[in-house]
Amino acid sequence: MERIALSAPETEAPAAEKHPVSATMILLPLQPDEEPRWAWRTRLRADAGAGPNARLRLRPQLTMAGWSGSIETAARIADKLVDNAARHGTPFGDGCVGLELTLFPGTDELLIEVDDAAPEFPDFETVACGAPSGRGLWWVEHYRARLSWDVKKDGNGQVVGKTVQALVPVSWGESA
Template sequence: MSTEPVPLAEGGAGTTDSVPVVSIVRSLATELPGDQTAVFGARIWIRIAVTALGWNGNVLRATEAVARLVDNGVRHGMPAKVPRKERLVSLEVALTDAGGLVIDVSDLESAFPDFEAARRGEKGRGLWQVSHLGAQVTQLLPRTGTGKTVRAVLAPGPVDL
């Protein structure tokens, strides 16, 4: 369990100069295969993870956001030069002290030259859809390794029944 302050955006495209800092209360992480089976696995994992974290928010929105981010990571973040058995997508979720859910999906491709266009829906629909689920979407460099991380932050809200 980490209690260190973590900025909601740590640099890279799609971030702003004034970045709120929050404390992470609890977090969970997993690695998924770098193929389409990851999307199904991510849908199941996130439902368990948000329950274990005790997140007070819309689980259906979190599930859709994770599925779209993982799908993007698999489709666009697995360089052909990386052997199939080494292609992995990392998924980490964290609960903030303010009750928000931070979703980080990391892949192996560091380039994302059209991030802003993708977020606006001008290049693909995945990030645009995540934004329209109510998430703040940013891109940053991963804390370890290579590649990139796309982060979506969802606010707490009504719990799904």
């Protein structure tokens, strides 16, 4: 599946020329071409407990996978992404959102992906900019993970939702 991210444009257009969607599409190089060394996925009920549920499920999975990064940091990021999908996204027909974890050989970076059925992400640039906002995604920036999103398509190329991604480095520093 080709990954496409939406990011803020390089220059700001005058107000009269602004399009309602102020984003540009770029190829998203978050996933290396090589096979992951480990992957896990699950579906979580899109309710008030979705974020904490993600955190509880992620910890033993990353421990068993032998990830060398901060499992608590990854758990917090997954909590925020899943909680955001449950609160602001749209659950799939089964009332769930998807959570997928992937570890890559070489770098041992962790890719956290959360899927929901809403194909748009209003104000992505604003909520992902690193300033505290109502959606909690500033935590992703706080932990020095890279945040992106793309449209999720089925096997026939039909848009079925979106995927929000956070690429978590093995070490994130001591500032948190």
